[in-house]
Amino acid sequence: MRPARHRARAFDAAVCLLLLFMPFWMGAIGGYTELATRIIVMGLAAMSLNFLLGFTGVLSFGHAAYFGLGAYGAAMAIKYLDAGTLPAIGLGVVVATFAAMAIGALIVRRRGVYFAMVTIAFGQVFYFLAFRWNAVTGGDDGLTGWHRLPINFGFATLDIFGNDKAFYYFALAVFAVSVAAMAKLIDSPFGRSLTAIRENERRARFLGVPVEFHIWLSFVISCLFVSVAGAxxxxxxxxxxxxxxxxxxxxxxVIMAVLGGMRFFWGPLIGAAIFVALQDYVSSHTENWMSVIGLVFVLVVRFFPRGVLGMLRGGAKA
Amino acid sequence: MTQVVLFNVFNGLIVGAFYALMALGLSLILNLSGVINFAHGGFLALGAYLAFTLIPFIGFWGALIVAPLLTAALGLVIERLLIRPLYGGDPLYGLLLTFGLAYIFEDATRFIWGAQSLPFQLPAFLTTSLSSQFFFVTGYRVFMIVIVVAAVGGLFAVLNYTRLGMRIRAGTRDLDTVSTLGVNVRVLRSLNFGIGIYMAGLAGVLAAGLLGLSPTIGANLIMPSFVAIIVGGLGSLLGTLLGGLMIGVASGLAAVYFPSATEAVIYVMMGLVLLIRPRGLLGEEGRVH
Incomplete structure (x- = not known):
C-alpha cells in the first residue's frame, strides 16, 4: 500500500512539473504556446467529463453542450456586458450549470445506453439555438468582435491578451483550482459513494445512498467544470x-478520457494531450484528418480499451 | 394559409417518414445488440452516393434495389470485423467505435465523391406535380410514401410472420434463452444488423432524391432519429415509427409558426415526453431503465 501511494504522489508531482514548464519545453518538440494552452483546456474538459464517466460510471455523450454554454456565456458577457475576464467566466459557468441542473433532472433516471442517447439528443438543442439565433450569437459564423481583456488585480495587471504565455499561466491557474476541487470531491465521502454507485448501483442503494440525487449532483458538477473549460x-x-x-x-x-485511461485521475489529461497534438499535426498535413481521427477511435476501442495509463499499470492484459 | 399549413404538414410527414425509416434500423440494432450505431448516418450517405454512381448504368429503379443491398453488404462486413467483438461489453465502446466510423464514412464520401453537393437525377414522371391546387404533392413525394410504407410494412411482416423475425423479437427480450434453444445468436445478430443497415441505405436513396447529395446528409438525419426512438419509447418499433412521424409533423408545423424553432421543437417534445412519460409513448414499463 505504501509504495503505491508514494508512486502516485511522484506521478502527481511529475504531472505538475510538466504542466508548469509546458510553454518552455513545448517549443523544443515542435509545439507552440497556444497548443499548450489548448491541451490544458481540453484536458480540463475531459477530466470534468471523467468525473461522471470514470468515477460515477455514467456515460454522457453530450458534454459539448455545457462546454459551449460556458464558451458562449463568457464571450457574450465580454461582448455585450463589457464584463471583466473573471466575471465573464463566472457568467458562462452559471448559465451552463443551470442548464445542467434542469436537464439533469429530466434524465437522471435513465441508465447506460439510454442515458447516452438522451444526453446526445439534448446536447443538440443548444447547438440549434446558437445556430439559429443569429442576432445574438452570430449564427453559423460565430461570435466575433470581442477579445479577452487584461486582468487588473488592483496592485498589478496580468496582460493575458498581449502575452500568450501569461494567458497560459492564467489558464493553468484555473485548471489547477478546478482539478484540485475535483480531486477533493473524489476523495470525499460523496466521491466514495459515487464509486460505490459505479461498482454496484443496487448495493449502493441498499446501503442507503440516494442514487438518483448523487448521479444528478455528479452530472451537475461535471458540467460545471466542463463549462469552465469552455469559457x-x-x-x-x-x-x-x-x-x-x-x-x-x-x-x-469521451475518446480523450478513454484514450488516456478513464479509471485514472490524470488519464483524460494524457488522452487530451495526445488527441489535441495529433489533431493539430494531422489537420495541418492532410485534408483527410477526419479519417485519421476516426481511425483513432476504432483503434482505441479495439486495442487499448483501458487507455494509456491502464496499459502501463496493468501490463498488456486488456 | 391552409395551403401553407397543409404543405408543411405533408412535408413534415415525409421528413418524419425518413426519420422513422432510419430510426427503425437504429432501433432494431439497439434492441437486439445493445449498440447505438452512430455510423447509421454514414451508411445512409453511402446508400445515397452508391445510387448516384449506379444510376447511369442501371437506371433509377435498378439503383433503388441494388444500392441499399450493397450498403447492407458493407454493413455485414463491418459488423463481422469490428462490432461483433464488442457485444455484451460496456455500451461505451460500441458507441465510440461507431462514432469513429461515422467520421471515416463522412471523410471517405467527401474523398470519393467530392465536398460539393451533387444533383440527383430522378425519372421525369416522378418530378411532376399531381395537382395544380396542391402543388406540393409531386409524384416523387407520393412515390416516397409508397416506398416507405412498403418498407415498413415489409419489416413488420418479416418480424411478425417469419421464423427469423420471431427469433429477432424473442432475442430482444431474452437472448440467452434464445441461444439455449439452439438459435445461432451470432448469425441472428448479423442478419438483424444487415436489415437495419438496409433500411438506412434505402432511406439514403430516397433522401438523395428529396434533399440532394452532400457528404453531411447522414449526419443531419441521425439526431432526429435518436429523438424519434426516445419519444416513441425504447424497445418498441411501433413507437419508433410513431415517434418519427410525430417529430416530422411537429417540425413541419413549427416551420409555419416559429420558423427559427424548426429544429429545436423536436428536442422540446423529447423533453416533454421524458417529463410526463419517461418510458416514451409506447415503451414498455421496466423494459429499459
Missing amino acids: LYALLNNFTDPRALRFDLSGNL
Whole structure:
C-alpha cells in the first residue's frame, strides 16, 4: 500500500512539473504556446467529463453542450456586458450549470445506453439555438468582435491578451483550482459513494445512498467544470462558434478520457494531450484528418480499451 | 394559409417518414445488440452516393434495389470485423467505435465523391406535380410514401410472420434463452444488423432524391432519429415509427409558426415526453431503465 501511494504522489508531482514548464519545453518538440494552452483546456474538459464517466460510471455523450454554454456565456458577457475576464467566466459557468441542473433532472433516471442517447439528443438543442439565433450569437459564423481583456488585480495587471504565455499561466491557474476541487470531491465521502454507485448501483442503494440525487449532483458538477473549460476555450480563441456545442466535440471528449485511461485521475489529461497534438499535426498535413481521427477511435476501442495509463499499470492484459 | 399549413404538414410527414425509416434500423440494432450505431448516418450517405454512381448504368429503379443491398453488404462486413467483438461489453465502446466510423464514412464520401453537393437525377414522371391546387404533392413525394410504407410494412411482416423475425423479437427480450434453444445468436445478430443497415441505405436513396447529395446528409438525419426512438419509447418499433412521424409533423408545423424553432421543437417534445412519460409513448414499463 505504501509504495503505491508514494508512486502516485511522484506521478502527481511529475504531472505538475510538466504542466508548469509546458510553454518552455513545448517549443523544443515542435509545439507552440497556444497548443499548450489548448491541451490544458481540453484536458480540463475531459477530466470534468471523467468525473461522471470514470468515477460515477455514467456515460454522457453530450458534454459539448455545457462546454459551449460556458464558451458562449463568457464571450457574450465580454461582448455585450463589457464584463471583466473573471466575471465573464463566472457568467458562462452559471448559465451552463443551470442548464445542467434542469436537464439533469429530466434524465437522471435513465441508465447506460439510454442515458447516452438522451444526453446526445439534448446536447443538440443548444447547438440549434446558437445556430439559429443569429442576432445574438452570430449564427453559423460565430461570435466575433470581442477579445479577452487584461486582468487588473488592483496592485498589478496580468496582460493575458498581449502575452500568450501569461494567458497560459492564467489558464493553468484555473485548471489547477478546478482539478484540485475535483480531486477533493473524489476523495470525499460523496466521491466514495459515487464509486460505490459505479461498482454496484443496487448495493449502493441498499446501503442507503440516494442514487438518483448523487448521479444528478455528479452530472451537475461535471458540467460545471466542463463549462469552465469552455469559457477558457472561448477566451483562448477570442471567438466562439456553434461547433463548440456540437456532438462531435462530445465524442472527442469521451475518446480523450478513454484514450488516456478513464479509471485514472490524470488519464483524460494524457488522452487530451495526445488527441489535441495529433489533431493539430494531422489537420495541418492532410485534408483527410477526419479519417485519421476516426481511425483513432476504432483503434482505441479495439486495442487499448483501458487507455494509456491502464496499459502501463496493468501490463498488456486488456 | 391552409395551403401553407397543409404543405408543411405533408412535408413534415415525409421528413418524419425518413426519420422513422432510419430510426427503425437504429432501433432494431439497439434492441437486439445493445449498440447505438452512430455510423447509421454514414451508411445512409453511402446508400445515397452508391445510387448516384449506379444510376447511369442501371437506371433509377435498378439503383433503388441494388444500392441499399450493397450498403447492407458493407454493413455485414463491418459488423463481422469490428462490432461483433464488442457485444455484451460496456455500451461505451460500441458507441465510440461507431462514432469513429461515422467520421471515416463522412471523410471517405467527401474523398470519393467530392465536398460539393451533387444533383440527383430522378425519372421525369416522378418530378411532376399531381395537382395544380396542391402543388406540393409531386409524384416523387407520393412515390416516397409508397416506398416507405412498403418498407415498413415489409419489416413488420418479416418480424411478425417469419421464423427469423420471431427469433429477432424473442432475442430482444431474452437472448440467452434464445441461444439455449439452439438459435445461432451470432448469425441472428448479423442478419438483424444487415436489415437495419438496409433500411438506412434505402432511406439514403430516397433522401438523395428529396434533399440532394452532400457528404453531411447522414449526419443531419441521425439526431432526429435518436429523438424519434426516445419519444416513441425504447424497445418498441411501433413507437419508433410513431415517434418519427410525430417529430416530422411537429417540425413541419413549427416551420409555419416559429420558423427559427424548426429544429429545436423536436428536442422540446423529447423533453416533454421524458417529463410526463419517461418510458416514451409506447415503451414498455421496466423494459429499459
